[in-house]
Amino acid sequence: MEVDHLLPEHLLANATGFSQARQQPGRSDEFAINSFADWMPSCKPCNGKKSGLVFDPSLLVQIILQIAAQRTHKAAELAAKAVSDAQLAKAL
Numbered sequence: 001m002e003v004d005h006l007l008p009e010h011l012l013a014n015a016t017g018f019s020q021a022r023q024q025p026g027r028s029d030e031f032a033i034n035s036f037a038d039w040m041p042s043c044k045p046c047n048g049k050k051s052g053l054v055f056d057p058s059l060l061v062q063i064i065l066q067i068a069a070q071r072t073h074k075a076a077e078l079a080a081k082a083v084s085d086a087q088l089a090k091a092l
Contacts, residue, residue: 004042006065007033008052021054027069036072036079 011018012033022031031037042050 001041002044002047003039004047004050005033006038006040007031007054009033010052011054017054024056036075037069040068 007018007021011021018033022029027037
């Protein structure tokens with residue numbers, strides 16, 4: 001498994017392209033590249049095929065992305081807990 005960016009990192013250098021891509025349905029004005037809302041699991045071959053493509057999601061893909069976006073807070077909480085647990089283990 002690899003981490004794939006829904007909106008590729010190269011858009012960080014292209015404010016207009018990022019603004020247009022962010023306007024896709026289901027993305028809020030707060031959508032940020034390199035955030036839990038931007039990261040999705042992907043196998044290596046699929047991540048390589050997608051590369052820097054900004055795709056137009058189908059309705060089914062949009063539903064899946066919308067459900068995932070609703071769960072980003074949980075991913076952030078789990079990541080913070082993992083870091084906290086790792087810091088505690090290191091301190092002990």
